[in-house]
Amino acid sequence: MVSFYKKICSRKAICSKISDLPKPVVFTNGVFDILHRGHVTYLAQARALGASLVVAVNTDESVKRLGKGDDRPINSCEDRMAVLAALESVNAVVPFDEDTAQAIVRECRPDIYVKGGDYDMTAIPEGKEVLAYGGRVMAIDFEYDRSTTALLNKVRRFR
Numbered sequence: 001m002v003s004f005y006k007k008i009c010s011r012k013a014i015c016s017k018i019s020d021l022p023k024p025v026v027f028t029n030g031v032f033d034i035l036h037r038g039h040v041t042y043l044a045q046a047r048a049l050g051a052s053l054v055v056a057v058n059t060d061e062s063v064k065r066l067g068k069g070d071d072r073p074i075n076s077c078e079d080r081m082a083v084l085a086a087l088e089s090v091n092a093v094v095p096f097d098e099d100t101a102q103a104i105v106r107e108c109r110p111d112i113y114v115k116g117g118d119y120d121m122t123a124i125p126e127g128k129e130v131l132a133y134g135g136r137v138m139a140i141d142f143e144y145d146r147s148t149t150a151l152l153n154k155v156r157r158f159r
């Protein structure tokens with residue numbers, strides 16, 4: 001097995017894994033369907049806010065409920081997690097099946113919770129949860145105007 005696969009953790013094991021990671025632990029979540037420059041820059045910046053970075057990834061069923069499109073996700077949760085685990089910035093990856101990452105955040109209580117600048121950190125359930133237990137929340141501004149949806153639209157124009 002390639003060594004980065006060890007970063008992929010089950011939901012059951014993630015809190016214990018987080019307790020063993022160097023502190024402060026930064027946590028984020030998302031779909032990360034087709035990884036692009038915006039994502040990898042964002043993840044590197046998130047990691048730099050602490051000593052380790054954990055990424056919770058929406059399961060395929062959970063992505064379907066987000067309404068990004070009938071054909072989404074393009075890449076399976078297993079594949080999306082493997083690509084994220086291969087990144088130097090990422091220390092652990094875990095799937096989650098709920099509509100939001102509020103429950104997993106409540107269970108694991110990371111030190112710092114981050115999302116991209118497209119989210120209002122005090123309005124989203126995960127942000128409220130972290131603030132309630134005294135953790136820090138941070139939004140990272142978009143440095144590159146990229147998105148999976150824009151990439152897919154570009155590909156579709158060439159079909």
Ligand SMILES: Nc1ncnc2c1ncn2[C@@H]1O[C@H](COP(=O)(O)OP(=O)(O)OP(=O)(O)O)[C@@H](O)[C@H]1O
Nearest residue numbers: 030031032038042115116142143144146147148149
């Ligand atoms: N260009 C970008 N710059 C910085 N952060 C980003 C960028 N695009 C997405 N993010 C962040 O990465 C995380 C995962 O985002 P997501 O998978 O929704 O990306 P996306 O490319 O916008 O996808 P989609 O087009 O399917 O909505 C989110 O926290 C989001 O805020």
Ligand SMILES: O=P(O)(O)O[C@@H]1O[C@H]([C@H](O)CO)[C@@H](O)[C@H](O)[C@@H]1O
Nearest residue numbers: 029030031032058099100101124125
């Ligand atoms: O990749 P996305 O669409 O940014 O990921 C979603 O983020 C939501 C956000 O944390 C606000 O609650 C989350 O609820 C959703 O499950 C996706 O992870």
